[in-house]
Amino acid sequence: MDFTDSGLYRDITDFARDTPVWVRHTAEIGTEAGLLVFVALFVAGWWRARRAHTRAFAIAALAPLATAAAYVCSEALKSLVTEERPCRAVAGAAPSLAECPPHGDWSFPSNHATIAGASALTLVLVRRALVWLTVPLALLMAFSRVFVGVHYPHDVAAGLLLGTVVALVAVRLALRPALRLTGALRASPAPAARWLTGPGPRPATRPGPTYATHRRR
Incomplete structure (x- = not known):
């Protein structure tokens, strides 16, 4: 089957082959490293939310x-669509930088892009300021899957959309x-449960009497 973006796939993989070696190695490592960054952000979000209100902790x-x-x-969608990987299906494309997954490990949609899209969206729900980190990271991770030659552009676009929705x-x-x-x-009276969820926000302390109040008394 000839996909509408196979030409774009060739353009990207040809460009990837012409980049310096360190760029290619960074792209190969980057997609997996990006997942670890999201995991670290999930942990940090949970830890921070232990001192937050119930809603903030629940979202984290x-x-x-x-x-x-x-x-x-x-x-589940991969098993229904069964799209072959472009590193095998696209004739005349440059060899993929990453090892081409085996037959049966289907291409559509990209799992990495799906995870990236979902992670970016949920972390923004946890803390809006993270949008400046999570969204560029998700887009970079998605692009890198095409860059290293294991996905079509439409695979990663669909993955990002699926993950966020x-x-x-x-x-x-x-x-x-x-x-x-x-x-x-x-x-709960269980210490483990209270540690897991944290104590919530500190109660507001009432200001003490001022010097002027003491003088009036």
């Missing part, structure tokens, strides 16, 4: 779970149960 806890749900949907729906559907569970765990 749901972020990796929603990303996992997006990955499962991506895998599934993650958003998952967070919205699970938020109410997560709020109830967080409240129950924070009120």
Whole structure:
């Protein structure tokens, strides 16, 4: 089958072959390293949310779970579409920089792009300021899968869209149960449960009497 963006795939992989060696090695390592960055951000978001209100903690806890749900949907869609990898299917393309996955490890959609899209979206829900980090990282990860030759451009575009949509729906559907569970765990007598969810925000301290008040008394 001739895909509409196979020409763009050839252009990108040809360009990749002409880049310096360090760029190619960085691209090969970068997609996996990007996943580790997202994992670290999930952990940091959870830790920070332990001192936050119940809603903020619930969203931080749901972020990796929603990303996992997006990955499962991506895998299910792969088994339905069964699109061959471009590193085998596109004639005349430059050899892929990364090892071409075996037959049966289908191309559409890109799991990496799906995870990247879901991670970026849920982390922004946890903390809006992260948009300046997570969105460029997700786009770079998605592009790198085409750059190293293991996905078509439409694979990564679909993966980004699938990841963001599934993650958003998952967070919205699970938020109410997560709020109830967080409240129950924070009120639990079990130390492990209270440590996991954290104490929540510190209660506001009332200001003490001022010097002028003492003088009036």
